[in-house]
Each structure stands twice: as C-alpha cells, then as structure tokens.
Amino acid sequence: MTVDADELRGKVTEFLAANDPAQMDRLEFLRARFDAGLAWVHFPAGLGGLGAARELQPVVDAAFAEAGAPDNKPQLNVIGLGMAAPTILRFGNDEQRRRYLRPLWTGEEIWCQLFSEPGAGSDLAALSTRAVRDGDEWVVDGQKVWTSLAHQARWAILVARSDPDQPKHKGLSYFICDMTAPGVEVRPLRQITGEAEFNEVFLTGVRIPDAQRLGEVGQGWQVALGTLMNERVAIGGRAPAREGGMIGLAAQAWREHPEKRTHGLHDRLLRLWVETEATRLTSIRLRQQLAVGEPGPEGSAVKVAYSEQNQAITGFELEFLGEPGLAYDDWTFRQPEYTDFVKRGPGFRYLRAKGNSIEGGTTEILRNIIAERVLGLPPEIRTDKDRPWKELPR
Known part of the structure; x- marks a missing residue:
C-alpha cells in the first residue's frame, strides 16, 4: 500500500x-x-x-x-515504543503482536527492559540470570539492574541464559516477562540527583509461559541485538528542533545574562552550537535511512555525539552562570514518571548528563561498534568466544 x-x-x-x-x-x-x-x-x-x-x-x-x-505520552513509555514494539513486530508471532502492540502504543501498559546485570553490563552476553524449562513454562532466577520504569511497568523484555553449556552468545533466550508475576521484586536506585529513575529487579522462581518467548530458544542474542540497535536509534535518532535541547537552554542563558559574557565563553558556545547542529542533521539523515531499512550501527555514532555534547554543554552552562547555576530545588527522594531537564535547572542537568555516556550503551562499547561495523577495523581479541559459559571465570 x-x-x-x-x-x-x-x-x-x-x-x-x-x-x-x-x-x-x-x-x-x-x-x-x-x-x-x-x-x-x-x-x-x-x-x-x-x-x-x-x-x-x-x-x-x-x-x-x-x-x-x-x-500517547511517548515520554512515559520510551522503552515500549522505541524498543519492545519493533522487537515484537520483527520477532513475535501473530498472537503476540495482536496481544501486546495495541495497549503498548496507547500507554495502557508500560514496558521496561531487563538486560543489564551487576556482573554483565557492557559485556551483556556474560549475563547469568537463568531460565530453566519446565514443561510449557520457564523458571527464571537472577538479578537485573539499571532498569528504567520498572516501578511502573506491566511488562518487561528479558534476556536470560537458557543453556549454560553453550558459549555465552549462543545460550540465551528472549522473553516477555510479566512484572506483576510472583517472584518479581523491584527496588529503587537513588541517583546523585536525588531521583530514582532506575531500579534493580530481583527474579526469584518467576514462571514465564513459553508462549511469551520471542524468537527461537537460543536465539536470544540475535533478538537482543535488534532491540539494542533500536534503543540507540531511539536515543540518537530523535532530532530536536534547531537550537533545541541542551544547546537551546545554554543559548537562552547566554541571551539573558550579557553581563557574564566573555570572548572565550562565546567561542566555546559557538563551537558547541556547530557540533550540536551537525549531530542534529546527522540524526535527520539517520531517520531517513531508517525509512528504507533496519536500524544499523550508525545510531551508535549519534548516541556517542549527543552524550558527549550534553556533558560539554551542561558544563559550559554552569561555568557561564557561576554560583547561581548550582542552585538546586531540593534533594527529596522521588521516582519521576519521566525526567524534565528544563524545569529542574542547570545544576540538575549537569549532574544528570553524567549518565548519558553510560545509559543505553557506554561510549566505550559504542566506539567499538563503530570501529568494527562502520570502519571495518578488526575486533578485539577474545578468549571466551567458543568456551561454554559455565566454564568462564566470574
């Protein structure tokens, strides 16, 4: 059509x-x-x-x-809309698509992502959460961490180890986990900002029907890669309006405080503006590229650029404003529906931007992806490639 x-x-x-x-x-x-x-x-x-x-x-x-x-308040269901939905569309069966996509899009059901673990973050394939087959169900035990929206989520996309005798990338399976199921415990993680956007999730004897598996048994790594590519596109492919986002806030502060201007700070602001505009235009090209195919590694480059620029811009903003810029509304513990970078002020933005180079894939890992999949450089030497996961030191 x-x-x-x-x-x-x-x-x-x-x-x-x-x-x-x-x-x-x-x-x-x-x-x-x-x-x-x-x-x-x-x-x-x-x-x-x-x-x-x-x-x-x-x-x-x-x-x-x-x-x-x-x-549909997309900022409240970014994981569902940006990651779970395209994964379900690509790897789910007809019944799964009909069941999950509609309430996901309308916001009736919020989603979270159960991937990272205390011992498996950048090296996600080393995860140790176990999924053991029991008839038509899987029994899952383990711990996940840095889980956004877990305290609000109805469903989660989950990667677990279904075969410890296989090498770490081959023994994984991918599931849809009911966050209201017995054995699921969510605990908030308080951040330097005073908020708790993230959570740790404990899974103890959680039973997941096999009908909630996405992809084949043992295909979890391939499904997860598709999810992660969409995650980086969701982060790096959102092109703000010209002079929008963080750079817009810095430019606004510049206009409002002419008494604080110096030639050196002016030069820094101009350089940051040019870099941000180049990244914004690259994001637009990325979205156009997505229109004709699946997400690729290019989203990693944009995500790296936005992370580094956000940190540089918020640092500039604090230096320009001086002591008044450090003012912070309060440190009251809260679990927000979503983070409002504008209302919380420059001090909050500076602290929160520190996480940009970690969440959604660390800058170091994304640079490796760019080196290998975009530039064609040889991958790092690995000694665990063909060894069963259960034999790997942990």
Whole structure:
C-alpha cells in the first residue's frame, strides 16, 4: 500500500470527523486511532499502521497535534515504543503482536527492559540470570539492574541464559516477562540527583509461559541485538528542533545574562552550537535511512555525539552562570514518571548528563561498534568466544 503525505492528512481529517477528541475518553480515542492505522504508520495494517513510509510519521503526528488531539505520552513509555514494539513486530508471532502492540502504543501498559546485570553490563552476553524449562513454562532466577520504569511497568523484555553449556552468545533466550508475576521484586536506585529513575529487579522462581518467548530458544542474542540497535536509534535518532535541547537552554542563558559574557565563553558556545547542529542533521539523515531499512550501527555514532555534547554543554552552562547555576530545588527522594531537564535547572542537568555516556550503551562499547561495523577495523581479541559459559571465570 502506497500512501503519500496528502493522503495521510486526509485520513487524519476523516478520522477526526468521526472521532471528536473533545467528546471522547482519551483512551477510547487512542484505541480508535490505533485501529485506524494512524498510530505508527509504517507498521502493517491491523497493527496500528498502514504500511506507509516511516518518514511520514511526523505528518500524522503534526495533524493530530494541530487538532488538539491527545497523544500517547511517548515520554512515559520510551522503552515500549522505541524498543519492545519493533522487537515484537520483527520477532513475535501473530498472537503476540495482536496481544501486546495495541495497549503498548496507547500507554495502557508500560514496558521496561531487563538486560543489564551487576556482573554483565557492557559485556551483556556474560549475563547469568537463568531460565530453566519446565514443561510449557520457564523458571527464571537472577538479578537485573539499571532498569528504567520498572516501578511502573506491566511488562518487561528479558534476556536470560537458557543453556549454560553453550558459549555465552549462543545460550540465551528472549522473553516477555510479566512484572506483576510472583517472584518479581523491584527496588529503587537513588541517583546523585536525588531521583530514582532506575531500579534493580530481583527474579526469584518467576514462571514465564513459553508462549511469551520471542524468537527461537537460543536465539536470544540475535533478538537482543535488534532491540539494542533500536534503543540507540531511539536515543540518537530523535532530532530536536534547531537550537533545541541542551544547546537551546545554554543559548537562552547566554541571551539573558550579557553581563557574564566573555570572548572565550562565546567561542566555546559557538563551537558547541556547530557540533550540536551537525549531530542534529546527522540524526535527520539517520531517520531517513531508517525509512528504507533496519536500524544499523550508525545510531551508535549519534548516541556517542549527543552524550558527549550534553556533558560539554551542561558544563559550559554552569561555568557561564557561576554560583547561581548550582542552585538546586531540593534533594527529596522521588521516582519521576519521566525526567524534565528544563524545569529542574542547570545544576540538575549537569549532574544528570553524567549518565548519558553510560545509559543505553557506554561510549566505550559504542566506539567499538563503530570501529568494527562502520570502519571495518578488526575486533578485539577474545578468549571466551567458543568456551561454554559455565566454564568462564566470574
């Protein structure tokens, strides 16, 4: 099915004529939008889409925004929308797609990601959470960490070791885990900002039906790679408006405080602006590339750039503002629905940006990916490639 921008605008107009958001319950409206194929337009018909080109999504979103229609609050379900949904679409069966995609998109069900462990972060394939087959179920035991949204999530995408006799990349399987199941315990992790965006999750005898497995048994690493590529695209492929994001806040501070300006700081701000604009344009090219294929390693480069630039910009902002910039509202412990970088002020932004080079893949690991998969450099020497996981030192 080929649909152009004008046709999509017409479909939105027709939909709004039959579904007045002012007269409908928010959830009812979002469900109707999904069923009309106007959720993520590049998904197949019947699964929230029309099989249209991915780059036409902003056309639909803008048309709904202009009409004052409610959105699905994407900032509250970034893992579900950016990572779980494309993974389910690619590796799930028809029943799984029908069950999970609609409530995921509408925000009825929040998702989290159970990947990293205390002993398996950058080297994710070394994870030790076990999944043991028991008839039509799997019994899962282990610990996950740095889990965003676990305290709100209904479902999780989970990678666990199903065969310790295989090398570490081959003995993994991928599951959809019910976060309300017996044996799932979520504990908050307090950050330097005073917030607890992240959690640690303990899995003790958690039973997962085999019907909630994505991909084949032992194919978990391949499925996880697809998820991680989408994660880096979700982080690096979001192109803010020109002079938006962190650089926009720094530029605003510059305009508001002419008395603090120096030639040296002006030069730094200009360099940061140029670097950020180059990354923004690269993000736009990345989104255009996604319209014609699967995500690749290019998202890693953009994610590295944004991480380093956010840290440099927030450092500049604090140096420019001086002591007033360090003012922080409070250190009250909280678990926010999502992080608001603007309202919390420059001191918060400076502290929070430190995590950008760790979350979503460390800068060091992403540079390795770029070196091997983009530049074609030889991979690092590994001694564990063909050894069974259970024989590896831990």
